Amino acid sequence: NAGVTQTPKFQVLKTGQSMTLQCAQDMNHNSMYWYRQDPGMGLRLIYYSASEGTTDKGEVPNGYNVSRLNKREFSLRLESAAPSQTSVYFCASSETGLSSYNEQFFGPGTRLTVL
Amino acid sequence: RKEVEQDPGPFNVPEGATVAFNCTYSNSASQSFFWYRQDCRKEPKLLMSVYSSGNEDGRFTAQLNRASQYISLLIRDSKLSDSATYLCVVNSESGYSTLTFGKGTMLLVSP
Numbered sequence: 190n191a192g193v194t195q196t197p198k199f200q201v202l203k204t205g206q207s208m209t210l211q212c213a214q215d216m217n218h219n220s221m222y223w224y225r226q227d228p229g230m231g232l233r234l235i236y237y238s239a240s241e242g243t244t245d246k247g248e249v250p251n252g253y254n255v256s257r258l259n260k261r262e263f264s265l266r267l268e269s270a271a272p273s274q275t276s277v278y279f280c281a282s283s284e285t286g287l288s289s290y291n292e293q294f295f296g297p298g299t300r301l302t303v304l
Numbered sequence: 305r306k307e308v309e310q311d312p313g314p315f316n317v318p319e320g321a322t323v324a325f326n327c328t329y330s331n332s333a334s335q336s337f338f339w340y341r342q343d344c345r346k347e348p349k350l351l352m353s354v355y356s357s358g359n360e361d362g363r364f365t366a367q368l369n370r371a372s373q374y375i376s377l378l379i380r381d382s383k384l385s386d387s388a389t390y391l392c393v394v395n396s397e398s399g400y401s402t403l404t405f406g407k408g409t410m411l412l413v414s415p
Contacts, residue, residue, distance in 0.1 A: 237402055292338075292353075
């Protein structure tokens with residue numbers, strides 16, 4: 190059981206380049222999430238997918254798009270990267286977000302630098 | 305007002321000390337409360353859920369005060385391995401039960 194996996198682990202982009210961060214979970218969870226973590230800011234929700242086929246904006250969605258490819262996979266795309274998107278990106282999953290006390294399991298993160 | 309506020313850190317304590325972290329939340333309708341632990345350059349992991357009646361897991365005790373919208377985490381007999389950042393987490397104000405994370409409090413336990 191790998192849990193939540195993310196690729197790549199590290200990435201350096203130039204301003205204006207695009208890229209997709211991949212996330213997959215093998216726990217048969219319904220809900221998946223993308224967060225970014227910046228120094229002094231804590232974890233902030235970018236987008237989430239309550240269930241396969243649905244996606245919704247979180248706190249900081251501007252500059253990002255997501256795709257819930259199937260139940261296992263949830264990708265995050267930066268269409269035109271900006272230095273302000275330099276951050277650590279975490280993907281997470283949970284059985285469902287509708288019920289209290291559902292733990293979110295996190296992937297190891299992607300460290301992205303935009304020059 | 306920030307949704308989840310935590311004590312600023314870092315907390316520097318010697319091994320064996322007792323340390324308490326505090327957290328306040330703004331949404332009185334919040335139903336789910338957690339403490340997560342994050343090691344340096346690693347992903348957050350659930351430490352414990354926080355129940356209305358308070359709960360204990362070994363050296364860790366979590367308390368919830370709904371009237372004051374306050375959550376605490378007490379660590380007794382600190383170990384070097386407890387050094388990490390502790391994140392206070394509550395379910396958010398939006399309709400779907402997403403989580404809101406505090407900025408975290410760093411704990412450094414020294415020999």
